[in-house]
Amino acid sequence: MRSNKIGWLLLAPTLTILGLFGIVPFLYVLYVAFHQWNPFGANPGMIYNGANNFRRLVVDGEFLTSIYYTALFAFFAVVSEIILGYLLAQLFTKDFPGKAVFRTIHTLPLIVAPIVVGSVWRLMTTPSIGIIPYYLKYWFGYDLNIGSNATAAFALTVIMDIWHWTPLVTLTLLAAIVSLPKDPFEQAQIDGANRWQIFWHITLPMIRPAILATVFIRLMDALRTVDEVWMLTGGGPGAATRYLGLHIWKVVFPKTDYGYGSAISIIVLYLTLVMCWLLYVGLVSPRAKKRII
Amino acid sequence: MKRKLNLSLTALVVGLMASTAPAWADFWSDAGAKYKGVVLHGVTESTPPSNYIKDILAPEFEKKTGIKVEIETTSWDQMYDKAIKDMEAQTGIYDMIYIEQDIIYAYLARNFLVDISKSLKDDPSLKAPEFDETHFTTFANYFKNADGDLFGIPMEAFIKVYLYRTDLFNDPKVKEAFKKETGKDLVPAKTHEEYTQIVEFFTKWGKDNNLELWGTTAQAHTGHPASWYEFFESIAPTFGVYNWGIDASKNYAASVANGGTMNSDKSKAALKYWLHLRDIAPPESAASTWSETASTFAAGRVAQGLIYGENAAWIASDAEKSKVVGNVGVALPPLEAGVLEEAEAGKGYIGYYDGGAFGLPATSKNKEATLLFLQFIGQDSVQSDWAVAAPRITNTATYDDPKIAEMDKKLGGYYSMLKNDGKLFAGAPAYPFHAQVREATAPIFYKILTGEVSPDEGLDQMAAAAEAELTNLGYRK
Numbered sequence: 001m002r003s004n005k006i007g008w009l010l011l012a013p014t015l016t017i018l019g020l021f022g023i024v025p026f027l028y029v030l031y032v033a034f035h036q037w038n039p040f041g042a043n044p045g046m047i048y049n050g051a052n053n054f055r056r057l058v059v060d061g062e063f064l065t066s067i068y069y070t071a072l073f074a075f076f077a078v079v080s081e082i083i084l085g086y087l088l089a090q091l092f093t094k095d096f097p098g099k100a101v102f103r104t105i106h107t108l109p110l111i112v113a114p115i116v117v118g119s120v121w122r123l124m125t126t127p128s129i130g131i132i133p134y135y136l137k138y139w140f141g142y143d144l145n146i147g148s149n150a151t152a153a154f155a156l157t158v159i160m161d162i163w164h165w166t167p168l169v170t171l172t173l174l175a176a177i178v179s180l181p182k183d184p185f186e187q188a189q190i191d192g193a194n195r196w197q198i199f200w201h202i203t204l205p206m207i208r209p210a211i212l213a214t215v216f217i218r219l220m221d222a223l224r225t226v227d228e229v230w231m232l233t234g235g236g237p238g239a240a241t242r243y244l245g246l247h248i249w250k251v252v253f254p255k256t257d258y259g260y261g262s263a264i265s266i267i268v269l270y271l272t273l274v275m276c277w278l279l280y281v282g283l284v285s286p287r288a289k290k291r292i293i
Numbered sequence: 294m295k296r297k298l299n300l301s302l303t304a305l306v307v308g309l310m311a312s313t314a315p316a317w318a319d320f321w322s323d324a325g326a327k328y329k330g331v332v333l334h335g336v337t338e339s340t341p342p343s344n345y346i347k348d349i350l351a352p353e354f355e356k357k358t359g360i361k362v363e364i365e366t367t368s369w370d371q372m373y374d375k376a377i378k379d380m381e382a383q384t385g386i387y388d389m390i391y392i393e394q395d396i397i398y399a400y401l402a403r404n405f406l407v408d409i410s411k412s413l414k415d416d417p418s419l420k421a422p423e424f425d426e427t428h429f430t431t432f433a434n435y436f437k438n439a440d441g442d443l444f445g446i447p448m449e450a451f452i453k454v455y456l457y458r459t460d461l462f463n464d465p466k467v468k469e470a471f472k473k474e475t476g477k478d479l480v481p482a483k484t485h486e487e488y489t490q491i492v493e494f495f496t497k498w499g500k501d502n503n504l505e506l507w508g509t510t511a512q513a514h515t516g517h518p519a520s521w522y523e524f525f526e527s528i529a530p531t532f533g534v535y536n537w538g539i540d541a542s543k544n545y546a547a548s549v550a551n552g553g554t555m556n557s558d559k560s561k562a563a564l565k566y567w568l569h570l571r572d573i574a575p576p577e578s579a580a581s582t583w584s585e586t587a588s589t590f591a592a593g594r595v596a597q598g599l600i601y602g603e604n605a606a607w608i609a610s611d612a613e614k615s616k617v618v619g620n621v622g623v624a625l626p627p628l629e630a631g632v633l634e635e636a637e638a639g640k641g642y643i644g645y646y647d648g649g650a651f652g653l654p655a656t657s658k659n660k661e662a663t664l665l666f667l668q669f670i671g672q673d674s675v676q677s678d679w680a681v682a683a684p685r686i687t688n689t690a691t692y693d694d695p696k697i698a699e700m701d702k703k704l705g706g707y708y709s710m711l712k713n714d715g716k717l718f719a720g721a722p723a724y725p726f727h728a729q730v731r732e733a734t735a736p737i738f739y740k741i742l743t744g745e746v747s748p749d750e751g752l753d754q755m756a757a758a759a760e761a762e763l764t765n766l767g768y769r770k
Contacts, residue, residue, distance in 0.1 A: 039381060040399045040729055042767030062736055126585075127576040128505075128594070147515050147579025150743060236516020237579070238743040239736060253374050254518075255732035 033262035040256050053263035063264060065239050066247040067271075069154070073243055074222035077161040081218055082211065084162065085169025092174050107167045114164070118231025121160045125232070146233060150240035153233050157241050160228055165221070169214050176210030177203070212283055216276055223272050244268050320422055321669070325358025328662035332361045335389035335651065336375050339366035340603055341683030342449045343391065346651075346670060350679070354669045360662050364389075373728075380405045380654050388657040389666070392445045393649045394435045395721030400652070401438060402725040407653040410442040412664055419661055424668035428688045435720050436650045445650025446671040447687035451602030452711055452718045453527050453645040455627070457481050459705065460620040461495070461596050470498065481597070481624035485531070485566050488597075488627040495596040496573045510586040510598030511567070511574035515742045519582035521735045524567060526645040526721065527599050531628045532563035535641050536722040537730070539759060545769040548756035555756040556749075559629075564741070564748045571742075579742070591615035599626060601647060602707060606684035609704045622705040625714060633717070642719035648685065686711060726766050733762035 033053055035046040057063055092103055109117070124130045125146050133144040146153040180203070188198050204211075226245035229235065235242035235250070242250075248268065252261030337343040343366050351362035367375070376390040380403075392400060400406050413420045426433070426443050436445035461467055462479055471479040475490055482488035492508030499506030512523035525537045538555030539547045546553035554560055571578055575594050577585060587604035589595055593616040600608070607614055609621040625633075626644045635641035651670065653663050669675070671687075677694035680686050684700075684707060691697055692712050701708040721727060734755040741751035763769035 036765075038729065038766055039403060040726055040766070044403060126580055129577060143576070145576055145579060147513075147577070147581075148743065234514060234516035236514065236739050236743070238515060238739045238745055240743075241516070242736075250732060253377075254370070254728045256377070256729065 029262045029265055032258055033266050035259045037259040038255075038257050046259070049259070053260045054267070056260060057263060057267060062239065062242075063247065066242050066244050069240065070223060070243040070245075073154070073158060073161075073225070073241075074219055076158045077165075077222050078215060078218045080158070080162050081166045081169045082215060084166045085214070086173050086211075088166065088170040089173035089177055092170070093177055106170065109164045110167045112164070114225075114227035115231055117160065117164050118228035121156070121228070122232050125156060146237070148237055150237045153237055154240050157229050157232060157243075160232060161222065161225065164228065165218060169218065172210055172214045173207060176207040180206050208283065212279070215279060219275065219279070220272055223268065223275075321354075321357035321665070322359075324419065324421070324665055325360050325662075328659070328665070329359035330361075331659050331662045332363060333388040333659055333663055333666055334386060335362065335364045335391075336372055336379075336387050337364060337366055337389075337391035337651070338369045338372045338393075338649075340449065341607070342603065342679070342685045345679050345682045346448065349682075350670050350675060351666075353675075354666055357669075358665060360666065362666055376654075380656055383656045385654075385656040385658045387654055388659045388663040389651045390654055391448075391649050392436065392652040394432075394647065395727050397436055397445065397650075397652075398723045399725040399727055401444060405652075405655060406444045407655050407657070407660060408438070408442045408444060409446065409653065409664065409667065412653075412660070413668075416661070419664050419668075421665070421668040421672065423672045423674060428673055428690060429671070430687060430689050431716070432646065432648055432687060432720075433650075435648075436652075445652040446667040447648065447650045448670060449603065449650075449683075449685045450646070450648035450687045450711075451605075451685050452715060453599055453601050453626075453647065454605065454707065454710065455481060455597065455624045456590060456600040456605060456608070457597040457622050457624065458593075458595075458617060458620050459622040460617070462622065467498070470494075481622065482627040483625075485627050485629060489566070489569065491597065492570055492573060505594055507573065507575045507595050508597070509570050509574050510581070510589050510595050510600065511571040511578035512581055512583060512586045512599070513567075513571040513574070513578045513742060514582050514585075515579055515739050517582050518731055518735055520742060521731060521738050522583075522645075523599070524564065524738070527626065528567045529560055529563045530642050530644060530719075531626050531632060532559045532566075533629055533632050533635065533641060534560045534563060535719075537759075538756070539722070539724075539730070539763075541722075541724075545760070545763045547759035547763070548753070551760065553756060553760075555759060556752040561749050561752055564752060568741075568748060591617060593617050599644075602684055602711065603647075605704055605707050606681075606700070609707075610700075619703070623707045623710055625710070625717070636717040642717060644718045646715060646718035646720050648687075648720070680708075684708070726763065726768060729766055730759050730762055733758050 032046070034048060034050060036049045036052070037046040038044070088106065092099065112120075124132050125144065127133050127145045127147060136142045136144045144152055146156055184202050184206070185198060188202055193201070224245040225243055226249055229241050229243055230246055230249070233241045235246045244264075248261055248264050251257050251264060255261075337346070343364070347364040347366055351364055355361050365375075372391055373396065376387060379386045380390075380400075392406070410426060429447055430450065432450040433443065433447050436447060437443055462481070468479045471477070471491075471494055474494060477487075477490070479491070482491055488509075495506060495508035498504070513520045529535075529538065534554050534557060537547075538553050538557065538560055539545055540553050543552035547555040549557050575589055577589060581589065583601055584604070586598060587600055587608060590598050590600055591608045591614060605621070605623070608617060609615070610618060612618045628643055632641060632643060636643045651667055653660060653667060657663055673688050673690045676686070676688045676691040677696045680691050680694075681696050681700050684704065686692060686697070686708065692708065697708055724730070737746065737751055737754045737758060740746040741748055746754065760769055
């Protein structure tokens, strides 16, 4: 009984902070989501409108387009980051000249603020001025114009995200790889397993928890990306890079449609949870089931 | 005796004047004494006039009053974001906010701002002797309510002008080629047809001569409201489409069917004209906002363009940033027939008169000290150096300052145009739903720019979207 009290006492600060900054705002957003509220409307107060905001979502072309592009963005960015991150992590387990310097340089993007990343990439890709369009034209005769080419703009946002966040994946997977026991690998080599078999049957299953955690973190981040994309493309051309985070920002801030913006936020949170749950079910549960059987 | 008396009287008058003068000059230290140590916080867009306040006027004010002023200069979006959040949540972080002329009506509708005229009337001890509301140009009217009370101290005021390269327009070789190709003299365009001809000529001239030169700028970003603004504030009015094509007197109608003009034939013609120019403008145009068009012009990449006046000074005079120093001319924007007459009659306008003021949020915790600072930046005496550093004129007397006359020559007559023809330009319409309608229609506009929707269909959709948003907001019944 006494230990329970001490436990609650120790947890109290965390629970208070979580409640104040996590639960209360969430409940408030949920409350606002059931209201029509635009402070610059003819009636600037909150008007209860039931589930109208959620009904509106279903037929809102801009929102649906935004979901589509966000899903594509998250898929390409996260998959590429995991593959590249794993390859780089493997590279860092080996010794090669200049490894320490390369590892430091490779980690640098992580400490750059997203807004700065967006600005730098914008400078590098601005048509006629940026270094990237210049060399693409010079070497391949390709005219890169992120203002008019939707596919190029989309691809650039993915590449920018990969550049910014792959080091995080590398570091988490590197930590997982170096902590693996050596015995199973030695045993597999003695048994004559080739590199692919070792990767598929030993390395991958053993680092699966680390991969899963990294995918969850990166997926959640990718689904709410705003700053970098805002700086690079502003969500354009058209709606090609108007990802969910940016869409919500535009609805809530410039448009000040707080009720509808809150409803979108709730739905996006729900979709993120569903995606993570599906991932968990797809990647972890079957294994757990097999083990039980 | 009489002479002695006269002398004594003169000495007395001189003595009195001498003793009074420091008292007047010392108003700031006297008035500021009560608020010494107070720190005022302001948020504004990072523009040349705002930076001047931050770097020059704020330190000067602190020196005179002991009141510290911290000005946060940030991007246009962030500025609004921060100011609105602060006033909405009533946190009172900011004592001064930048009010662009287009947002003032929304702020007034929400009672976000302090009535400066009334506050100074209620407490005359705060009234600076040199500050006088009547000294402002008529642009200050945008920051007044129906009773004529001032809610913001004008600090930026400029028009979006037709800027052209005098070195190219006066080059005999270029003139001859233009004459040969068009049969006309190369002079700044007065009509859209002439403007298009000049654009086509220079874009071709650049291509033929292997030059990085195009005929015009185009503020045509495909995901930033700057493009939306260029069309509705600078292009559509020159075709006779005013106030974004929304008619407040007809139940805020936007569509032709309901009495608006957003999707009218004139509006559609304007959009097609502008899209054609965009297509033959420099490649960066599709990613250009207001600052990038100025950079494009300053880099010598275009022969002409519509440029915000706040950038005209550095383009024309700062050799470190501009390649076209001394080669800049200004003219009125090209117009459709009848538009100039409508503007002169006060029934329309020919372009955008932009600017902003510093307002005092009702939530500020340092209202009195802020009122002192706002008057400080509104005095005639600080205006001329400010106007030289950043081309903005908010006080009538500034036009007559010799420094301004000198600068006017460098700017190709920009200040004269502001003074004489400023009345032909207009700011944003008095809508409290400015950002809301813009954001409701801008996504469709971006689709027009990318070619996903045709101009005609796009404008029809935009008019419908504007009306739907206005209904949703409760303005359209």
